Amino acid sequence: MSRLSVRQRLTATIALLTTLALVVVGLTLYAVESRRIDRTIESSLVQETGEFRALQQNEVDPQTRQPFASADRLLQVFLERNLPEAHEQLFAFPSAGKPTYQGDPDPELQRSKEFPALVSDLATSGGTRTLRLAGRQYRIAVLPVRAGDEKGSFVVVHDVSASRSDLRGLMTTYALLAALSVVLIAGLASWSAGRLLRPVRRLRETAQGISDGDLSARLEVTGHDDLSDLQRTFNDMLDRLESAFVTQRQLLDDAGHELRTPLTVLSGHLEVLDLDDPDDVAATRELLMDEVDRMARLVDDLLMLAKARRPDFVRPQPADVEALTHGALDRARALADRRWVLDGAVRAMLPLDGQRITQALLQLSANAAKHTVPGDEIGIGSRLHAGRVELWVRDTGTGVDPAIVPEIFDRFARGDDSDDGFGLGLSIVSAIAEAHHGDVVLDPPASGHDGEPATGAVFRLRLPTGDPT
Incomplete structure (x- = not known):
């Protein structure tokens, strides 16, 4: 059995619920x-028998102007005056x-033996009963009649099946209209x-394209409903995925290049290596250990950058910014012989x-120490500015080459060729x-002073004052 699509399931569910609702309404009706x-x-039976009692008690024979002398005459006058x-x-x-x-003839009723027997059974006491003949239902009311020395019976017969046939016709019409409505x-x-799920179908097609390797595919967003928000979220996710893949490829390429040199x-x-020359062995060992340390530092830095994508990379807690600033300065003094302020x-x-x-402040301080000489000044500070907290490290060294400023924060970007780091700081x-x-x-x-070019650099961390989580 083939699996139904979401569109088919929605249609079937709505049709089923509509059918159930119409069935309940029809049964209730x-x-x-x-x-x-x-x-x-x-009510009709009671009304007819009530009218007959009124005639029997209050009327006189229109021919003799006297009370009715016989039951047969009373029954005759009532039938002449009333239409069923x-x-x-x-x-x-x-x-x-x-x-x-009086009324339309009913051959089944007139030919039956059960009907006269029922009237005879109620001729003395009167009452109402139900009679079934040939699949039809009748409601019969019998009223005993006495006038003079004669006895008779006034009988009202209502064809219940005929009355309900109109209801059955109505229900048949309702059933046809209900089926058409469904x-x-x-x-x-x-x-x-189909219209509502069209964005989902486009999302599936786009996801299929991404599975085939096309990360540039995006959804065309129209509207302002929940599905449109889903499309926008999906596009944002694709942007992040594409950026992550590009960054990952670049990282792998750069890491491969950086590791290839020490290897x-x-x-x-x-x-x-001359194993018989102790001096050569010692020199080679020292060189190899230095290269291994460099690779270990590279791996540590790469792991640090990889962890930066994790939600638990930072654990914000209430921190004293003044104490952080003083602590960073105290730790940085051990990095190099500079004027730390x-x-x-x-x-x-x-x-x-x-x-x-x-x-981060120590990394910036180490970077400043590399590009300064003894006697240069390195300053560390913090302030609140424009709704954010700023922490900075400045120096009076050689500064940053304007040519590399746009990509200075990229991975493996170095300030100059003499930098022995990996460009990950x-x-x-x-x-x-x-x-x-x-x-x-x-x-x-x-x-600078007197038109001279400025020296040094200021790296500034700008962080929100609210809870970053």
């Missing part, structure tokens, strides 16, 4: 109308002879479901990961800032 018909029939309602017959059973009636509703539901060095020195420290308690922020700082929902920027160079 039939029950209500059946009770109404039964009440109408009973629809599906109803009025019978006069005289004291002798055949009964007469078909129309199912068609409209299928059409509406080549290791392989080359091992090939020419405190530019300022803001007094504030903010939700930050103190260890990561300290790590500023990338780590940027990852820490982004994990706090902030950023890191390089301030534009300030103009």
Whole structure:
């Protein structure tokens, strides 16, 4: 059995629910109308017998202007004056002879033996009973009649089956209209479901294209409903995926290139190593250990950047920004012989990961130490500005080449060829800032004295003051 699509399941569900609702409405309508018909029939029987009693008690014979002398005459006058309602017959059973009636003839009723027997059974006490003949139902009321020395019976017969035949016709019409309504509703539901699910179908087709390797595919978003929001979210996810894949490919390419050099060095020195020369062995060992340390640092930095994508990379807690600033400065003094100064420290308690922020400031401090010489000044500070907290590291060194400023925070970007690092330090700082929902920027160079070009650099962490989580 083939699996039904979502559109087919929605259409079938709506059609089923509509059918159940119409069936319940139809059954309720039939029950209500059946009770109404039964009440109408009973009221008609009571009304006819009541009118006969009124004639018997209050009227006189129109011929003699005297009370009715016989039951047969009373029955005759009543039948002459009254017309039965629809599906109803009025019978006069005289004291002798055949009964007469008023209303449409009913051969089944007139030929039956059960009907006269029922009237005879109620001729003395009167009452109401139900009679079934040839699959038809009748409701019969018998009223004993006495006038003078004669006895008779006044009988009202209502054809219940005939009254309910109108209801059956109504229910047949209702059933046909209900079936037509279900078909129309199912068609409209299928059409509406197709339109509503069109974005989902495009999403599936786009996802299929992505599975085939096309990360550039995007959904065309139209509308402002929930499905449109889903499309926008899907497009945002594709943007992040494409960026992640591009970054991952770039990282693998760059890491492969960076690892290839020390591996080549290791392989080359091992090939020419003279095992019989102790000095050569010692020198080669020292060189190889240095290269292994470099690779270990590279792997550690790459792992750090990989962890930056995890939600638990930072654990914000209330942190004293002033204490963080002083602590970073105290730790940075051991990096190099420079003039370390405190530019300022803001007094504030903010939700930050103190260890990561300290790590970022020390990384910036180490970067500043590499590009300065003894006697140069390196300053560390913090402040609240424009609704954000800013922490910075500045130096009076050689500054940053304007040519590399656009990609200075990219992975494996180096400030100059003499830098013996891997170019991952500023990338780590940027990852820490982004994990706090902030950023890191390089301030534009300030103009020097007497028109001389400015020196030094200022790297600034800009973080929100709210809870980054």
